[in-house]
Amino acid sequence: MHAPPSDDWEPIDIGESDTSVYRRGNTFAKCCAPSGIPDLTAERDRISWLAGTGFPSASVLDWIELDGPGGACLVTSAVPGVPGDSLPPAAHDRAMRSLGVVLRELHSLADCPFERPLADVIATAADVVRRGAVNPQFLTDEWRRLDPAELLEQVVAERSYVESVLEPVLCHGDACLPNVLFDPGTLAVTGLIDLGRLGVADRYTDLALTTIQLHDEWSADPAPFLAAYGVPDPDPRRLHFFRLLDPLTWG
Incomplete structure (x- = not known):
């Protein structure tokens, strides 16, 4: 399981994808293995574009390339509700x-x-x-x-x-x-x-x-x-x- 680089994230069970999802306060981190980077990059770009239109959605806060086993983490704001x-x-x-x-x-x-x-x-x-x-x-x-x-x-x-x-x-x-x-x-x-x-x-x-x-x-x-x-x-x-x-x- 891929995880954010710090240990203050709480893992949560959500969705059907092959990514691992974590929460810390009002932020989420979605992490993937190296094979999942193209799909996670595509999701990052879509979140950024939609947020730029003003449509209600999350915002991209950070993009982290993971050391060691590799992979990446996409950090976004939490949507209220x-x-x-x-x-x-x-x-x-x-x-x-x-x-x-x-x-x-x-x-x-x-x-x-x-x-x-x-x-x-x-x-x-x-x-x-x-x-x-x-x-x-x-x-x-x-x-x-x-x-x-x-x-x-x-x-x-x-x-x-x-x-x-x-x-x-x-x-x-x-x-x-x-x-x-x-x-x-x-x-x-x-x-x-x-x-x-x-x-x-x-x-x-x-x-x-x-x-x-x-x-x-x-x-x-x-x-x-x-x-x-x-x-x-x-x-x-x-x-x-x-x-x-x-x-x-x-x-």
Whole structure:
């Protein structure tokens, strides 16, 4: 496990990545092995860019190259608030509306230098499937009954349709509830975290993951979120496509 160079950091268990995360006061350190430096560098650059737009998010405080075993640590400010998956049921309706507004604002930001072309994302999925690295915990019960290669075939079969209706916007890329922080009193969104996949992509990259999270984590009808976002009648084919594609890209 890679750690910051000083011993006053508290390790925390958070996220699904191969990095180690630590907290000290109002700062976080995300540390990686040498093999993870390119991905952590990309996340650092995305955090810096988004913070520069004034959008609510963390700020980069330090970048540390580790001696000895090597690797690096990205030190950022903590975003105030509580993660979305910890909100009580009574807060869900208002929180969904806040999230819809903020996600639309994110998608409206211009001049982002980072991109996630659909072809590249599908290529990543194909590599994960080829290596047998798909995590079955990320799949539904129905999808677990199929070989991951069959799931990838479904993605490829729908690719031409999705490309014909593509709506490129700035997407978070992993817009799940733990990555959205809320003020527990007002239920306003206080910021977004884990920006390693931030980049220009089809808006349904985020809409698909957020709506399925609202259903799975909150057992909620995402209608208030979609109405606040401005797409009350989303395209079901694109929702299904990106919900299926996403779990094939982690591994």
